[in-house]
Amino acid sequence: MDLLLQLFTDYTLRTVALGAAALGLVSGTLGAYAVLRRQSLLGDAISHAALPGIVLAFLLTGSKSTLVLVLGAGAAGLLGTLIVMAVIGSSRVPEDSALGIVLSVFFGFGLVLLTYVQKLPDARQAGLETFLFGQAATLLQRDVVVIATLGAVALLTVFLFWKEFKLLAFDREFGATLGFPMRAIDVLLTTMLVLAIVIGLQTVGVVLMSAMVVAPAAAARQWTHSLGRMVALSALFGALAGLTGAVASSSAPGVATGPAVVLAVTAIVIVSLLFAPERGVAWRALERRRRKREIRSDAVLLDLYALAAQHGMREHAHTSETLSAMRPGVCVTISLDALGEQGYARRAGSGWVLTPRGRERAQEMIERDQERE
Amino acid sequence: MSIALEIQLVAVIVALACALPGVFLVLRRMALMSDAISHTVLLGIVLGFFVTRDVTSPLLIVAAAAMGVLTVVLVEGIRSTRLVAEDASIGIVFPALFSVAVILIGRFAGDVHLDTDAVLLGEIAFAPFRRFEVGGADLGPRAAWLMGSILALNALFLIVFYKEMKLSTFDPALAAALGFSPALLHYGFMAMVSVTAVGAFDTVGSVLVVALMIAPPSTAYLLTDRMPVMLALSALIGAAAALGGFWIAWWIDASIAGSMATMAGVLFGLAFMFAPARGVVSRLRQTARQRVEFAQLMLTIHLLHHEGTAAAETETREAHLHQHLRWKADRARRVVDGAVSAGLVQRESDGRLSLTGAGRARAREGMLVSATGAVLAANPKVVTV
Secondary structure: OHHHHHHHHOHHHHHHHHHHHHHHHHHHHHHHHHHHOOOOOHHHHHHHHHHHHHHHHHHHHOOOOHHHHHHHHHHHHHHHHHHHHHHHHHOOOOHHHHHHHHHHHHHHHHHHHHHHHHOOOOHHHOOOOHHHHOOHHHOOHHHHHHHHHHHHHHHHHHHHOHHHHHHHHHOHHHHHHOOOOHHHHHHHHHHHHHHHHHHHHHHHOHHHHHHHHHHHHHHHHOOOOOHHHHHHHHHHHHHHHHHHHHHHHHHOOOOOHHHHHHHHHHHHHHHHHHHOOOOOHHHHHHHHHHHHHHHHHHHHHHHHHHHHHHOOOOOOOEOHHHHHHHOOOOOHHHHHHHHHHHOOEEEEOOEEEEOHHHHHHHHHHHHHHHHHO | OOHHHHHHHHHHHHHHHHHHHHHHHHHOOOHHHHHHHHHHHHHHHHHHHHHHOOOOOOHHHHHHHHHHHHHHHHHHHHHHOOOOOHHHHHHHHHHHHHHHHHHHHHHHOOOOOOOHHHHHHOOOOOOOOHHHHOOOOOHHHHHHHHHHHHHHHHHHHHHHOHHHHHHHHHOHHHHHHOOOOHHHHHHHHHHHHHHHHHHHHOOOHHHHHHHHHHHHHHHHHOOOOOHHHHHHHHHHHHHHHHHHHHHHHHHHOOOHHHHHHHHHHHHHHHHHHHOOOOOHHHHHHHHHHHHHHHHHHHHHHHHHHHOOOOOHHHHOEHHHHHHHHOOOHHHHHHHHHHHHHOOOEEEOOOOEEEEOHHHHHHHHHHHHHHHHHHHHHHOOOOOOO
């Protein structure tokens, strides 16, 4: 409760939480497309490739404002992406190697620039690299405004080009036959992805940014088949993780915001992978167990019916040992208890007997089987 | 040994140690796994540190290598649920592990020399030369000895398992059928990559380990088709990047590791553009040459068709090519000139064009190839032996 109040009153917490939530929202949205197009690690490459752009932006403008650095990072990220595509398209170097080369070479070059800049007799360059490592605590309100504005641009683009992006992600050739300029749309979507990434760098840092692009989307995918719902859910998960991470980080000393946000979103992924209906691993395992139990109790019900038939349908009780002998290896007592709860059988003395309802049900099942044949 | 020489020695050893496993990473399309591992080894180091409380303990390397293998296991685990694609699995696992490491450091080891900046950037703080001021000769040789033994281990692994690695890289199904255990090889190889990443990251940092592991082998991949040559070239190119990078960094007084990565990138760029047969320039030339050859072929076939026929008088004139082949006047002239100098066609005194023996043979061959192609296309069940 106290924490909730602090969310509104504490300037730093409010700023960081808003920034992280905005970042989560935007990267979740764009991340959905990246994951669907198997471009998950492009995010990693773009975030590393941003470093030289940041340093050059500072060198050229002398300003360390968030807007300038973001634009520099974006330009470098975009250039890196174009180079990756050129390398993949024009040589036999595999896609992941191309990403790895651009990622590490650009970053290395950025380092060279950074260390060179730090030798300059100008004190202002101090702290350039913190932009890259995610010092969310350095976020100012105007930084959040920049993040939110650029993020809004990205979201608006996704909204306006919804059909085109959908085509691009699922059936590019079809889009081309319809007359859409798929290449240009590809570049547009990639640019939005770059934008989403560079606005997040300041909050979570280079290494962790790829998680913000991939994880909300991977989690969202488990809950729905529809693109619209997936994008919305992904945005929601991202925002939630951002908020949770920011709050957790502010209340626990020594816990930086970036890692907290990433762990929050990872938790969401794990829960989704385990428990999402239809797809979740644990969900499926539980489903399997439930089905098995159903099948077993159906079998025991039919056994009871068969035994009753031998006695001319009179209410003759049979012990669980008898039933057990009919089905070796099956634990009939559990099934009998379940049947009892459902009203298909009842205890009678030391044994069990079929109820009229149970008789009806067994008859239904037999008829259904016969129909199938 | 002078400081400069020491640094260069270490740099070359690191580059060689990274290039060897890098060849297989590139060929097995596992390049980004190296990026993931180079980040998650930090968690291994942190956990190892919590056990031994000693930053220089060899247990740290063991723990880091184990963490590298664990990373691979987790990624495979997520991927095998078939709910998430492989690249997304990587993108989920390593940031999570890295975050745990950062939080552990922040909460429990804040005052120790486990600097997150150092993880990414390698050299202690940002001063490439500080490690040689502090400790002097102790630090240099230590890195050289460490990476030297890792290099020896990598070389040993590759020598002992050369055939197995080669086979499982290019034909994993056959390798499994022959009784090799691709899984064992895979995890053994990943352990090797982890150990290398850990050893290298004190000198060059995680991201630059990736540069040295991926860029020189990719460069070599553009220059050769043969595995032993690719291994040798990767080592050579890696060493060149290390030395070149060092000298540039020395000259402009900037990050050595960053400079090495940049140089590796430059060498890759050069190969990408200028590699014989596979470079961009070479392929543009090939395409242009093929266009010319095809045009000449069309000309000879056209002439062959009309040779000795009634229409030969008009059809074999250069001016007529515009009508029949839709070539503009100057294009027609260029193709004819080219065909003449290639000895396929000759210009008669009356202005007609005629085929030489070579030209006729070429035309026949061209038609046979295209006819065969047409037959095969129409009858997909026909099998060529």
